[in-house]
Amino acid sequence: MTIQLYNSLTRSLQPFESLSPGLVRMYSCGPTVYDFAHIGNFRSFLFGDVLRRFLELMGYRVDHVMNITDVGHMLEGESDKMSQAAERMKENKKSGRVPAGVNVDPNDPYQIAEFYTQAFLEDARKLGYQIAFEYPHRVPKATDHIAGMQRMIQSLLDRGHAYVADDGVVYFSVESFPRYGQLSGNTLDRLQTGAGGRVSEENQARKRHPADFMLWKPDAQHLMKWDSLSGLAYRMFGYGARAIGLRCDRYPHWRRRPHLSASRMRNRSIMRFQRPRFFRAVLATCQILVC
C-alpha cells in the first residue's frame, strides 16, 4: 500500500518511500526543559508518535530520535530562560507544584534541567509517547553534545556558511544557502526584518543580511557556559542548535574533522540556542523531521 504524506518542501502530498529498504529515520524536536510541558507541546510530540507507530504497523523499522534541549534557550533582550526557570522553581516550590520532597537547587541550571527532563519523561510516558520509554538511548541531551555543535559551527565557518561579526558573534549566513527557508516556507523574499521584535537594531546592523541568525556568541552574563574553540581568534559562545545535539558524529562530514581535544579549548563561553531552521537542511539524512 502506498503511503502519502504532506511534504513541507514541495507543499504537496507525495508518496512516501523510505531511503533505506524497511528503515525510516525520524527526528523529533524535543522539549526545552525549563518548565512543565504543555498540551500544545504534546500535540506535536504525539503526532510524531502516531506517525512512528503507524509506520511500524506497516512493517517499517523506525529509527526515531528526539533531543532534550537542556540549555538556556534565550532571546535577545530577555533574561536567560534558565534564570527564569530558577525563579519559577522557587515559586513552584512555594505553591506546591513542585512536591516538597524534591531537592532541587533553584540556582543550579543543571539541576533544574534534570528536574524538568524527568517531569517531561513522566508525563510523556503517561501519554504513551513511545520514545520516552527509550530514554536516554534515543533521547540525547544537548549538553552532552556541545563539542559536536562547536565542530559543526566550525565547519560552517570553514565552508563560508557562517561568519564572525565585529562583536564576536557567529552568524549563519542565509545568503550562502540558496535553499534557505524552503522547508518552512519562510524564504528570504518573504521574511520581514525584525518582525518578531526580538532583535535590536544595533545587532541587526552587524549582520550581513537581516535574516542571518546567531550560532554562538560571547556573553559573560548567563548561567551555562562552555569553553570556546581556541582555533578561532575570538571568543565564541553558543547560540547552538537544539537539533544538532542529535548524533552529529554520525554524519560523514563530521567524521572527517579531527576532534578538538580539551587542551585546545579555552575561554569560558556560553551556550545559546536558536531555532533549528538550518539544521533541518543539515539533518537531511533524517527522512522525517517533526519540528
Add this chain to the structure above:
Amino acid sequence: MSKSQGNFFTARDVFEGQVTGNPVHPAVLRFELIKAHYRSNLNFTRKSLSDSAQVVRRFIELRHSLETRAAGKRAEVDLTHPVLSEFVAALADDLNIAGALAVVIPWGQGSHPDAVESLGVWKKINSVLSIAPINEERSEQTDSNADESLRLAETWCRELDAARARKDFTRADEIRKQIQDAGFEVRTNKDGTTIQRMLA
C-alpha cells in the same frame, strides 16, 4: 492558545483536573490530542474532552470483554483483515485520523462473534492509537481519599436502588446527579446501580 500569550495548560494541569474540574485520564488526553488531523487546528474544550473519554472508555471495555471471552487464546491477524485494511488505508492517506476512527469506532460498537480474532484486530489498532492500556488501573486504589470517595459513592448507589425500589424517581435522580457530580459515571439496570470513575 500559546505559551507566549500565557494561556496554555500543562499536561499535569489537565491530568490533575485543574483545567476541567475533573481529573483526566492520560489516555483521554492522548486521544484528545491525536484525534484531529495534524495539519488542522485543535479546539481543546471540556465537551471535546468528555467525548474523548467516551471513546476511551468503550475501548477499554471492549478490551476487557474480548480478553475475558478469548480466555488467553490469540489469533494472528494481518493487515488484510477488512477492518485493519480500511484503518490502514485511511492512515496511509496523509494520516487521515478521522477516516481511521470512522472505521474503528463503529467496529468497536458492533458485535464480535469471534472474540479471539477481534482481540487480534484490537491489538493492531491500539498499537497505533495506544489509548486503552496506559495506566488503565489508575493508582486511585492506593489513594485513600479516592478510596473514601468510592465508598461514599457506593453507599449512594444503594440509596439510589432503594429509592427506585419504592418508585421515588425524583429522589433517585437527585442521588444520580450527586454521584455524577462526585466524578462517577452511573449505570442502572435490573441488577442495580454500578459506578465507574469518570475518565475526564
